[in-house]
Amino acid sequence: MAEVLTTADASAGTRLRVTELAAIREEVRRGPSEKATEAQRAKGKLTARERIGLLLDEGSFHELEPLRRHRATGFGLEARRPYTDGVITGWGTVHGRTVFVYAHDFRIFGGALGEAHATKIHKVMDMALAAGAPLVSLNDGAGARIQEGVSALAGYGGIFRRNTRASGVIPQISVMLGPCAGGAAYAPALTDFVFMVRETSQMFITGPDVVQAVTGEEITQNGLGGADVHAEVSGVAHFAYDDEWTCLQEVRYLLSLLPQNNRENPPAEESDDPAGRRGDTLLDLVPAEGNRSYDVRRVIEEIVDDGAHLEVHEQWATNIVCALARLDGQVVGIVANQPASLAGVLDISASEKAARFVQMCDAFSIPIVTLLDVPGFLPGVTQEHGGIIRHGAKLLYAYCNATVPRVSVILRKAYGGAYIVMDSQSIGADLTFAWPTNEIAVMGAEGAANVIFRRQIAEADDPEAMRARLVKEYKAELMHPYYAAERGLVDDVIDPADTRAVLIDSLAMLRTKHADLPVRKHGNPPQ
Numbered sequence: 457m458a459e460v461l462t463t464a465d466a467s468a469g470t471r472l473r474v475t476e477l478a479a480i481r482e483e484v485r486r487g488p489s490e491k492a493t494e495a496q497r498a499k500g501k502l503t504a505r506e507r508i509g510l511l512l513d514e515g516s517f518h519e520l521e522p523l524r525r526h527r528a529t530g531f532g533l534e535a536r537r538p539y540t541d542g543v544i545t546g547w548g549t550v551h552g553r554t555v556f557v558y559a560h561d562f563r564i565f566g567g568a569l570g571e572a573h574a575t576k577i578h579k580v581m582d583m584a585l586a587a588g589a590p591l592v593s594l595n596d597g598a599g600a601r602i603q604e605g606v607s608a609l610a611g612y613g614g615i616f617r618r619n620t621r622a623s624g625v626i627p628q629i630s631v632m633l634g635p636c637a638g639g640a641a642y643a644p645a646l647t648d649f650v651f652m653v654r655e656t657s658q659m660f661i662t663g664p665d666v667v668q669a670v671t672g673e674e675i676t677q678n679g680l681g682g683a684d685v686h687a688e689v690s691g692v693a694h695f696a697y698d699d700e701w702t703c704l705q706e707v708r709y710l711l712s713l714l715p716q717n718n719r720e721n722p723p724a725e726e727s728d729d730p731a732g733r734r735g736d737t738l739l740d741l742v743p744a745e746g747n748r749s750y751d752v753r754r755v756i757e758e759i760v761d762d763g764a765h766l767e768v769h770e771q772w773a774t775n776i777v778c779a780l781a782r783l784d785g786q787v788v789g790i791v792a793n794q795p796a797s798l799a800g801v802l803d804i805s806a807s808e809k810a811a812r813f814v815q816m817c818d819a820f821s822i823p824i825v826t827l828l829d830v831p832g833f834l835p836g837v838t839q840e841h842g843g844i845i846r847h848g849a850k851l852l853y854a855y856c857n858a859t860v861p862r863v864s865v866i867l868r869k870a871y872g873g874a875y876i877v878m879d880s881q882s883i884g885a886d887l888t889f890a891w892p893t894n895e896i897a898v899m900g901a902e903g904a905a906n907v908i909f910r911r912q913i914a915e916a917d918d919p920e921a922m923r924a925r926l927v928k929e930y931k932a933e934l935m936h937p938y939y940a941a942e943r944g945l946v947d948d949v950i951d952p953a954d955t956r957a958v959l960i961d962s963l964a965m966l967r968t969k970h971a972d973l974p975v976r977k978h979g980n981p982p983q
Contacts, residue, residue: 480539501633501700504544510705518548520583541570550708553711557580570608571608574608590629592631593644596634597635624718629651653703687770689772695770696771709766713780722820724785729762742893752777752800753765753779753792755867760956764782766779774794778791783960789823791878795868798834802830802848808850810851810854817860823966824858831869833873848877849982850982857979860969863888864887864889865959866889866896869895871897889955891949891950892951913926
């Protein structure tokens with residue numbers, strides 16, 4: 457006969473199970489061992505759960521598959537089956553908006569990726585795309601789990617495919633908080649933004665030992681792929697910080713400037729900074745003389761709400777500035793030539809930096825404001841042999857392809873092909889304004905005079921006096937501030953102090969802009 461359980465017996469059995477579940481959950485929360493946690497802290501690093509706690513709003517995290525364990529055998533794996541399998545996945549909120557996250561737990565298999573580990577990441581990536589919410593990865597892993605062989609490698613393939621499918625659909629942010637080597641480094645490279653922490657995070661395809669064995673070069677991990685290397689030299693990292701707390705707070709700030717997905721607009725905020733505020737300081741910030749330097753970031757601070765902006769790739773290709781900010785509470789992307797670095801010329805790195813930023817803004821419905829003060833493209837054999845033609849074309853393609861509102865302001869110089877590339881009216885800028893200090897021309901007056909009047913100068917009794925007179929005539933005829941306005945190449949010449957108000961009014965008008973691209977599978981941008 458079947459045993460009949462009383463209500464009391466059933467209740468006792470359920471309570472026992474609940475107690476067992478609570479013990480398992482506590483084991484999951486603690487992680488593998490206190491020794492492993494101490495080793496993590498000895499490296500100056502937080503645990504995966506502490507990082508998630510800093511990223512997300514307090515108490516908002518919902519974990520996915522915390523009890524997942526691998527099924528691999530061999531090499532002693534069958535005796536080591538920790539919960540989570542070395543990655544914590546789930547969702548929560550940042551400033552009240554849904555964000556999906558996965559975080560490698562270096563204390564378990566060094567954060568290495570195995571089949572179960574990869575399946576958890578695939579699931580959270582699929583959920584982020586389906587829900588239309590940003591995805592943040594907190595990376596601290598030793599690459600593929602060698603004991604699981606090609607199954608681990610296939611897991612990376614699934615991540616790369618999902619990164620690509622989500623590109624331009626939801627914001628993807630990679631936060632490097634430890635090592636990331638080999639093929640694993642390509643996942644962050646496929647995302648929209650990469651954050652790194654100095655001293656504790658590194659990214660490289662082949663490590664120092666392999667580099668030394670193959671090339672004979674000796675180098676440290678940080679020297680090869682540390683945060684400053686990627687933030688200043690390679691351009692792989694968009695942001696670099698000294699500690700994890702600051703890094704994760706800046707990730708939260710970035711998320712506050714981005715929409716949830718490509719079907720939404722960026723979040724607007726009420727602004728206490730008056731829309732009509734005059735910027736009289738601008739009259740003194742930018743020298744009228746084209747050969748004098750200034751910091752364009754001070755111009756940006758004067759124009760945007762409360763001077764607040766988040767500069768992207770601040771340490772790389774410093775001759776151009778790319779930043780996210782707000783104008784009257786609305787998010788905008790700003791691209792500005794930087795006269796304080798290489799006189800603000802466009803070169804290979806600056807073109808790539810600005811092109812990627814423009815594409816990101818266009819993908820996520822962020823209007824683009826371009827501030828021009830550009831003397832041209834950087835001349836030289838290195839630039840030409842390095843492919844400045846195709847790299848410069850990336851920026852041209854990005855602007856021409858962008859359908860978001862685009863407003864340009866010519867602060868001072870705008871010479872040659874660089875003027876065209878920097879979102880001129882001829883390539884589709886919706887509105888173009890100029891300060892009365894602007895000079896739009898094929899090239900500078902001195903260079904133009906040397907070409908056009910070469911013979912007259914050479915035959916003159918006083919060549920230098922003749923050159924000075926012809927340069928002055930060329931400036932008066934073709935480079936005065938109103939030449940472009942007279943020909944409809946700029947919509948208006950404005951008082952610099954009115955720049956903020958003009959931009960706000962223009963972008964408000966353009967907020968309902970709709971532009972269709974030709975029907976096509978995708979374009980074929982220059983590479």
